[in-house]
Amino acid sequence: MDTTEEINGTYYYHGHINVTPGELFDLIFIEQLANALGMTTEAVSMILIGQPYIPVSGKLSAATNTPGTSVASIVSRKLLGDARFPFGLRPSAPMGKLSKLKMVPTNKIATFIGRWIPFAGYAELIITVQLVAKRTREKYNLIARPSDRIPWTYF
Template identity: 55%
Template sequence: MDATEELNGTYFYHGHANLTPQELFNLILSENFANRTGLETTSAAMILAGQPWLPTRGKPVGATKGTSVASRLSRVILKDMRFPRGVSLYMPTGKNISTLKFTKTNRVAAFIGRSIPWLGYAEVVILLQLVAADTRRQYNLIARPKDRIAWASF
């Protein structure tokens, strides 16, 4: 048998025999997710580095308590570097999407430190979209026409 074949109405895929269409889809999804794991590790590291776990002396009322490793390191490396005069950028603050707020800053280190976890979240979304696209393409190439999944194109 080849790497992918049909047998008695079931599928054979990479050594797995008698697979239903759902099992075939799950194997392909798992395989594609594993192929992109390096990207996922980077996302997780960025998200974790941006969590406010380190204690701080004091913060204004309503501010997120604590600071992150990313914020502390960017402040050490970039010290008191500021954007050019008159430039203030909105930076994301908060631990997750439900606490997300935007505040202005003219300090480069604060902007970078607070943007890192959100870049990680964006990378996770991109990872999931890439895995879904790869899975869709590969599954629909293998599956019989009646088992194929019609995906919406947005």
């Protein structure tokens, strides 16, 4: 038998016999997700190092802002020091909890990078999930019978 065949109305896929169309889709999704894990570990790392887990004493307005600081913020400040954007440029960066997120301008490069790192991780994670869903649908439609195929969807 080949790695993908149809047997008595069910499928055979990579050693799994009597696989229903739903199970086939699940197996392909797991396979595609496993192929993409290299990106998701980077995304999760960026999200985690951007979280304010490290307590900070004497932080102004701790009631409205995040209570601590992140590894990304500490490392970017150590690497970049007091480097500032030229020409008085003050780009905005997200600040606060997700429920009370606000955009705050800053002229320090390290602060700007430290605040954007977790959001770059969120974006990468969303893109990875979208790609996995798209590749799963494409591969499933190549293998499945025409009656079992998924029509065009948003993923």
